Amino acid sequence: MCGIFGIVTNQNISVGKIALDGIKRLEYRGYDSCGIVSQHKGKLYIKKDSGKIDDIHKKMKLDDLPGKLALAHTRWATHGAPTKINSHPQIDCSGKIAIIHNGIIENFIELKEHLISNGHDFKSETDTEVIPHLIEDAMKEGLSLRSAIFNALKKCKGAYGVAICHADHPDEIFVVRKESPLVVGIEEGKTTYCASDIPAFLPYTQKCYILDDDEIAILRPGEVEFLELNSEKKVKKNAIHVDWSIDAAEKGGYEHFMLKEIYEQPEALKRTLAIPQASIEIFADMLLSAKNVYITAAGTSYHASLAGKFIISKFLGKYIQEMECSEFQTQLKDCLEQDSLIIALSQSGETVDTIEAVRWAKENANVKILTITNVVGSSLTRYSDHVIVTQAGPEIGVAATKTYTTQVLTLALVGITIARKRNVIPASEIECYHEALKNTPEIVKNFLANNIHLIRNIVKNLEKSLNFFFLSRGISIATAKEGGLKMKEIACRFIEGYSAAHAKHGPISLVRKGFPIIFIAPPDETYQRLIGNVAEFKARGGKIISLVIQSDKIIADMSNITIPIPQPGDKYHNLISPITFIPALQLLAYYAALEQGLDPDKPQNLAKTVTVH
Ligand code: AGP
Secondary structure, three states: OOEEEEEEEOOOOOHHHHHHHHHHHOHHHOOOEEEEEEEEOOEEEEEEEEOOHHHHHHHHOOOOOOOOEEEEEEEOOOOOOOOOOOOOOEEOOOOOEEEEEEEEEOOHHHHHHHHHHOOOOOOOOOOOOHHHHHHHHHHHOOOOHHHHHHHHHHHOOEEEEEEEEEOOOOOOEEEEEEEOOOEEEEEOOOEEEEEOOHHHOOOOOOEEEEOOOOEEEEEEOOEEEEEEOOOOOEEOOOOEEOOOOHHHHOOOOOOOHHHHHHHOHHHHHHHHHOOOHHHHHHHHHHHHHOOEEEEEEOHHHHHHHHHHHHHHHHHHOOOEEEEEHHHHHHHHOOOOOOOEEEEEEEOOOOOHHHHHHHHHHHHHOOEEEEEEEOOOOOHHHHHOOEEEEOOOOOOOOOOOOHHHHHHHHHHHHHHHHHHHHHOOOOHHHHHHHHHHHHHHHHHHHHHHHHOHHHHHHHHHHHOOOOOEEEEEOOOHHHHHHHHHHHHHHHHOOOEEEEEOOHHHHOHHHHOOOOOEEEEEOOOOOOHHHHHHHHHHHHHOOOEEEEEEEOOOOHHHHHOOEEEEEOOOOOHHHHHOHHHHHHHHHHHHHHHHHHHOOOOOOOOOOOOOOOOOO
């Protein structure tokens, strides 16, 4: 959940500045404290504090550091409050070994007790601090730095990505990965980088290596060596070339990443439509031959799975059981059937509960894993039998936006392919569904171009109502839930996304005169019944805001405010409404956050990727 960045170079460049820029690009991974260390003439230079990177930089000039090697860290606290002393880097007693860490050392208490009894002096409450002391301990016994690092890390249990430097080693960074993402970027012969995520070094190089679990990389200026942690043997790795553009990782004129990424959706959808059909076919064939099908994910990806499950089951002729990934093992431990297939969705591919769900399933039954992720080579892909990479491009905003719509689109492409393979609808209808999918970029683009004023007005109107509902039926329950999640995480408001039918079984008692209810109402098979639900809430004084297609008359007339989505009212477009209706709710959350003076890119207590249980 923290961000790691490292640089070692033989060039005349400011490693402090590059390291600072690097962690700024990783700030979405955590932002309660940060720190930088550089190495120069046998000494480590450290600057760190609690707070946001920009504020700390103003106080301390984080980029003003000597040397040709630096490590930098942005933290999301787990063990130990977000204080200066707990921020990274953490060092050993001698002050010669510095480490930055993402993850949790699960056995740190016993390691710490042992080290204290050996005379080590701990300064912080972090689990991280055991690592430099373990290395120091091993070096005191005569091991080289390299052997001491192997020795120390073999003692650590848990999940971690770490980067280590030593005052007497001016041109070596040691990077270790165990279940926490780490990538290495390289400018041959000049500079080598490591980071938790590719965008951090994207302005300097597109050539990178993805570390596997239990691997160590030794970074030297312009070169890198890989070794297995357990056997200490060399590993041969192939570099990959990432074709993300540099400005994909920058704000490109937008005030926030979240807004930029909302606006990037038409392009992201277009790229996703171009995913090779052969890959979609493999996915579809595996679904067709599976006995039982589960779909699992967390947060926004889980909501995408709800929409996707709806679309695929319509054509698959089999029930797809959705399951929050954190519940997967608990709920299925006595009944996971052989020959099942699990669809795992995760934009990052690093969500620990999703990874654990599929890993557990693979270990306990003969199952196949189909993964949809936005990150090539992410951890989840290692447990997968087939992977489709959504083409959203890097998503930096903590709130998932374009990765959601591209996930749903990917699942819809699979659904339509299954419909064709099973011959369940005429070819002419398949064509109409395809047309509707192809129209999604244009519909979203038109909506975004014409409705900002309306959304901002609604936000002003809603300003006094801290709580309200997003209600819907059928496939749009996914949209209601996702809209509600965006409002909670970005605008800090308790907005419940709920089934309009179910709302009568309790939540309706909250409705008073002027209580806002946003209905998501594409004219699908649930529309007639939804009219009844709108009437019930209106009769109790509710203020009705409806998300409808442009030509809607009935629910639009019953509403105090309507948000028109520019799409036709046929069944083909209704099925893709989770993609075309959600941008309105993403914008609503974004502007509601601004209205309250909140930073939409830095929602409180959140990190983009949840790598701890
Ligand atoms: C999305 O806005 C949230 N920040 C969060 O719910 C997220 O979707 C969830 O943590 C799952 O992440 P993943 O898609 O990377 O697995």
